[in-house]
Amino acid sequence: MTSPSPQRGTYPVPGAARDEETVPRILITTDYLLPGDEVDHQLRAHGHTTVHAPQLARGGPDQLVAALDGIDAALVAHEPLTAEVLSAAPRLRAIVRTGVGYDSIDVAAAARLGITVSNLPGINANAVAEYTLGLLLTAARRLLQSASGVAAGRWPREDGHELRGSTLGLIGYGAAARAVVPLARAFGMEVLCTTGVPEHERSDPSVRFVALPELLASSDYVSVHTALTDRTRGLLDASAFRRMKSTAVLINTARGAIVDEHALADAVRTGEIAAAALDVVSEEPLPADSPLRDVEGIVVFSHLAGQTAEARAAAGREGAAEVVAALEGRPRFAVNAHLLPRTSRARADG
Template sequence: MPKPLYQCRVLVTATSYGVHDPALKTTLESQVGEVVYNQSGRPFTAEELAALIPGFDACIAGLDRFDRQVIARADHLRVIARYGTGVDNIDLDAAREKGIIITNTPAANADSVAELTVGLILALARNIVVADRETRAGLWPRLQGISVNGKTVGLIGFGAIGRRVAQKLSGLGCQILAFDPYTDPASGEGLAHFTSREEVIASADFLSLHCPLTGQTRGMVDAAFLKSMKRGAFLINTARGELIDEAALIAALNEGHLRGAALDVFTRQPPGADHPLLAMPQVIVTPHMGAHSDHAANAMGWGALNNCLAVLRGEEPENRVV
């Protein structure tokens, strides 16, 4: 029999949980026996989680790493309710072996990530970051930007986020091409033209990544991929940093094959002040903030909370991954 909810202990590692809607915390606290929040202001490391996790029945998890060591230490854990979409930081095999249910909140942050993506495309096109930096320095630069109108935007991945990017770009006069082997091309009708991966890569003036991190997509943006992009194109990544071979991207930028890039994610986060990409003026960098908006935080919070409480009650959660 499931433990009564008043006896359950819940660990909340997602740092923005309840920040914009206090009812997320009061609701959770009224339903279970004890709630412990992450006060560090950052995701926990696997080592920190391994020390914390014993005794907890549930976790509402952010970007923290739940590796096999953490799962092995989880002596009471019944659910990891992911506050977001990606589950690549969780050892799913280890969770499955131990009978721990994994849930996520698909599409909860889709609009916010799509908004950032469109913002980065416009910032690259019009040199907004460079213009701001040089104007603040007392200069008055005559920067030559390009118009998004009439250009081709390529989307690798047309799930909830890719589709919303297409929707938000629809009024800007650009052609939108998409590739997604797991999505019905009919879903893009009126928004994007589905075509081959090769054509999307070769045709795009702005190429934006919106695919999950899997064994097949890890490092897919390698030297060959970048070489096949149109000369002078821009690359945008608001998905996962591990999709890109960063050394190959640096080489493509240094050689001038790519005109610029905008990255919200890196292979190692934070990347470190000495990372070569941070020193390149043609690269816009942001701190994995695609989902950091009031709307996304609330949607992810309620989705994770409902999934968590459902499992603790012995019910089937809405968004089970494992």
């Protein structure tokens, strides 16, 4: 007779004998993690079974529920793991995001169900920081306009701008924003930052911390690096753009919904601000009817900031390690540990 399926919130003893029914099954939805790769071997070496199902977000909640059937832990990308989806996955005990943002997961609902939710803080900070500087240079030197002009048979020679002597305003002071600071300073930029990070954690003397209105009014480039929360959703709206310089450029590598896209389109179209380079948008891929389309001065990229070979490899390794740790009751990066029921919280806290 086989043993019953483990209850949510219970953890197997490492090294104990387990039959097929109790071997943890790991769902992997991140599309760059493949059967037989390093991460797959890493999880199987710990006695887990892996199930790969990339691109699940496109299939709707029913497909997500079906994929989570019989799953103990999930290593996920941006799938919308709602309360409804999570409640239909009774074996699920741990979710790990192969990245930093976790706004696609209902973390409170997960906690009520005894499911730990982890992210990988700072895992792609260097990649995002370098990409941010790439967008700054692209905007400042009008590189896309030059390349598209040459492709169309012209030879554009309009002046660009140097970054040296300009002011960069960072919204947020997480790992990626902190990694931007020395790169921007190397280009001779002044760096401002607005953040909710406590003052005792703002230790960089090369950054001047200011309130958002002052940052918007003073910056030549505004770069978004904050998490998407109820407080930051739509943070950059029409009133924010009215505070910015008419020559200012907006850079967003964080989350699309932090920006009011209709207000941004109006602001660029009317010259209220000069331009925007967006790596993220509120709906991805960019829909045909997006207000951001066909606005001269707005360039949208395909969510590439954290997508380097190095960052992906690190995210895979660290994500797998977090899955193993979470299933053993000792997650390192649980973002909802404080919300878990007391028994699950004790396990999550080690």
